[in-house]
Amino acid sequence: MLNKMTRKDLIDFEKKIAERFDNGEMPYLVHLSGGNEDHLIDIFKDINEGDYIFSTHRSHYHYLLCGGPPDELEDKILNGKSMFVFNRALNFFSSSIVAATPSIAAGVAWALKRKGSQKKVWCFIGDGAEEEGHFYEAVSYVHGWNLPCTFIIEDNDRSVSSSKKERRGEASDFAWPSCVRRYSYVPTYPHGGTGTSGWLKFKKEACLCEMPRKQSSELPHNLPSAPNLKYFDAVKKSMETIAKDCGAIFIGYNVKYGSAYGALKDIPESQRLETPLAENLMAGLAMGVSLEGYRPVLFFERHEFVLNAFDAIANTLDIIECISDGQFTMPVIIKAVAGGVKPFYAGLTHTRDMTDVFRSIVSFPVYEPKTAEEVLCAYELAKSAKTPVMVCEKKELY
Numbered sequence: 400m401l402n403k404m405t406r407k408d409l410i411d412f413e414k415k416i417a418e419r420f421d422n423g424e425m426p427y428l429v430h431l432s433g434g435n436e437d438h439l440i441d442i443f444k445d446i447n448e449g450d451y452i453f454s455t456h457r458s459h460y461h462y463l464l465c466g467g468p469p470d471e472l473e474d475k476i477l478n479g480k481s482m483f484v485f486n487r488a489l490n491f492f493s494s495s496i497v498a499a500t501p502s503i504a505a506g507v508a509w510a511l512k513r514k515g516s517q518k519k520v521w522c523f524i525g526d527g528a529e530e531e532g533h534f535y536e537a538v539s540y541v542h543g544w545n546l547p548c549t550f551i552i553e554d555n556d557r558s559v560s561s562s563k564k565e566r567r568g569e570a571s572d573f574a575w576p577s578c579v580r581r582y583s584y585v586p587t588y589p590h591g592g593t594g595t596s597g598w599l600k601f602k603k604e605a606c607l608c609e610m611p612r613k614q615s616s617e618l619p620h621n622l623p624s625a626p627n628l629k630y631f632d633a634v635k636k637s638m639e640t641i642a643k644d645c646g647a648i649f650i651g652y653n654v655k656y657g658s659a660y661g662a663l664k665d666i667p668e669s670q671r672l673e674t675p676l677a678e679n680l681m682a683g684l685a686m687g688v689s690l691e692g693y694r695p696v697l698f699f700e701r702h703e704f705v706l707n708a709f710d711a712i713a714n715t716l717d718i719i720e721c722i723s724d725g726q727f728t729m730p731v732i733i734k735a736v737a738g739g740v741k742p743f744y745a746g747l748t749h750t751r752d753m754t755d756v757f758r759s760i761v762s763f764p765v766y767e768p769k770t771a772e773e774v775l776c777a778y779e780l781a782k783s784a785k786t787p788v789m790v791c792e793k794k795e796l797y
């Protein structure tokens with residue numbers, strides 16, 4: 400058991416926050432916990448030191464129960480971090496994007512299982528998040544591979560204001576597999592704040608966060624020449640170098656069979672993680688394994704398919720270092736091939752080159768190698784980067 404917070408301690412803490420909110424001290428979106436004290440105290444009896452906890456926009460109780468210091472949490476909340484509570488030492492991670500964490504939790508659980516660790520992963524979500532496809536992707540993966548991860552649905556029959564019936568019709572609760580637990584509770588507070596913010600006069604201006612600085616996507620001009628190397632051979636060679644030097648894990652579908660066009664076929668099988676056809680899950684798995692020290696190479700065979708993963712890429716991967724004040728970093732290498740029109744044409748859904756679109760969204764480098772030398776260089780830079788890097792290969796040049 401991690402902490403000694405009692406039911407009364409939890410309620411008193413949240414009451415104090417509610418009062419400070421009503422006093423106009425925090426011009427920020429705050430989600431208060433309440434009504435679920437007994438359930439959570441019970442659940443946290445099963446959680447051990449070192450376990451990972453993935454929390455939500457409603458993170459206060461989770462943090463206090465896993466040993467987060469109340470004073471530090473209060474300070475975070477006062478400074479606009481109610482939805483951004485992170486603590487690397489406690490393996491505490493939260494997200495204010497509904498259903499963003501289950502796939503990352505699955506990735507951490509995969510890594511823990513591979514290491515034979517005794518640690519477990521606990522991922523809290525609301526009944527609103529339960530409706531997102533991302534949740535289904537992660538649950539089916541954790542269930543199928545029997546990973547040490549438990550999802551807990553905190554069911555308050557509310558998503559902002561609407562009940563489950565208003566959202567889903569008459570359908571009863573979905574029968575999730577055993578890695579999913581549910582508890583039901585009546586929330587003490589409204590969805591956000593205390594219900595007073597419509598008329599509240601705040602005593603200070605909010606301090607706004609800056610987006611991470613955009614990094615250069617330019618490759619150096621004077622590269623060592625490799626005249627006899629073909630583009631595809633440079634890709635294959637780069638993959639093998641990264642596999643050897645970083646022990647990288649190659650994540651994607653059909654990687655088991657050496658996708659794409661055999662570029663991965665000589666990577667040791669133990670370094671290839673075959674995934675379901677679920678791109679957002681793939682990105683989450685990559686982020687999760689990186690938290691346990693693995694170097695992931697996340698493979699997409701067409702640019703169009705990357706779009707399915709862009710929630711994970713833009714809302715977590717790109718900004719995680721910034722929103723966690725540098726506590727969590729995820730140096731994922733994204734290998735994204737822009738489809739070509741030969742040897743056969745697969746139409747507009749499979750052949751667009753979206754390099755510029757990706758560059759316009761993320762702040763990390765998006766390299767676009769057009770020669771074998773540039774491929775070697777792009778992956779060399781990716782290998783040593785401390786941030787995520789995307790390499791947009793051109794199938795046309797394979």
Ligand SMILES: Cc1ncc(C[n+]2csc(CCOP(=O)(O)OP(=O)(O)O)c2C)c(N)n1
Nearest residue numbers: 457495496497525526527528555557558559
């Ligand atoms: C992907 C995404 N969609 C919408 C929102 C806006 N939003 C924030 S919390 C929330 C309701 C979540 O309900 P639930 O998961 O049941 O959690 P609860 O607030 O009831 O604890 C919504 C719609 C969001 N943050 N992320």
